[in-house]
Amino acid sequence: MPQTLAVECFEHGVRLITLQRPQALNALNTELLAELASALAEAEADPDARVVVLTGSAKAFAAGADIKEMAERDLVGILNDPRQASWHAITRFSKPLIAAVNGFALGGGCELAMHADIIIAGEDARFGQPEINLGIMPGAGGTQRLLRAVGKSMAMQMVLGGESIDARHALRAGLVSEVTQPEFTVERALQLATLIAGKAPLALRLAKEALLKAMDTDLATGLRFERQAFTLLAGTRDRDEGIRAFQDKRPAHFSGQ
């Protein structure tokens, strides 16, 4: 039984992971990240899990790394930081991952949200990379993913100035795709997850991979990958089902084959 998060399985292949360290505003310590990585590994291996929604509490998605824990690590300790393995596992998750963010998503929490494929934010959400205020800098993709999401000037401002932005600002910048009433953030994310969970799993997996390729390769390589992935799908049963269902004007039932 995980101590720092709760996992709920809904019908239609949707899974909800809720971070639960309320006393520490869901600060991402080694234990929480490890439990999150293993919850995602479980969802990865379970064919019944098609989409995962990740959320925190009403007050905080995750308010950063665990400073107490971090303070205890010297250079060698950070070099061998056990959390790295967990971050990698989260990065490798191949199914659609949606972050439902209410309240603070700061530092590691903002980085965690940016590991998700889609971010839905409550009106009261705040995103920021305040590491600079502690004499350090983002260390889990904050300098890389933020720049790709919001562009250079704003990423520089957030990382160098350490000030956070609100949900509306994040929406304009393209960091999040939707802003909802805080009470509906999780509901909306689950709704979207249900929609996505109805699609063909293999198509989802390759489409996600192709989109992530666009973030870190040149256009020609990305286009080649896209074409190959597109061609691969031609060999799946779900493609035949999708096209037939469209012709018969009925909803498609995808098996993941």
Added chain:
Amino acid sequence: MNFEHILFSIEAGVALLSLNRPEQLNSFNAQMHSEVKQALKLLRNDPQVRVLLLTGEGRGFCAGQDLSDRNVAPGSAVPDLGESIEKFYNPLIRQLRDLPLPVICAVNGVAAGAGANIPLACDLVLAARSASFIQAFCKIGLIPDSGGTWTLPRLVGMARAKALALLGNRLGAEQAEQWGLIYRCVDDADLRDEALKLARHLATQPTYGLALIKRSLNASLHNSFDEQLELEKDLQRLAGRSEDYREGVSAFMEKRTPTFKGR
């Protein structure tokens, strides 16, 4: 709680906050700001509170910023008024607007400067007939703050907003009511009773639903029509989950008076 510059009490669901520096027409200094902030924190954390009534002691409601609290002597460094707004006024205005319960303001006398705009951040403004609103900022080279430049055009229209802000003339309570700046103007002697009556009534109403009404109307000022329809759908969904909605419907069906818990 013992405060020096405000009076604060909570009784039967009504939080009463009265600005109390009558000699200075209740103008704000740093300590008064901090006491108001503490009082707002107390009432936010008290689930019993279902309405806030804001008023002033003595003959004035609030003359805004206590200028003697700001050092602008010749030769001194240029003051950063933005800092004082960021630290004191903006958080106060945001709080009044965002409080999830009705906020009544009883303007008992002159309301000038920030003191004229603080009531406009409240939900229901009653004013004594002798009270007046003065956007005095233009007389000392400043601009209306505490949300004034945003609120005025929305309440009285751009033409009147500009006249009030550029001329800084006194606007009497009756005129303010006619212009739609405030909800009601009452006789001086009746102001406190009327305001308390309104507060006591609201304290028995479905507070959660009222908070959602307040939220939606506030949001309508910057939402598009479509966004607002979406918001109504979302907030109605929330309201429909409340205990008070169930109570309201069953009381209606059973032809009895509902007892609302505010949640």
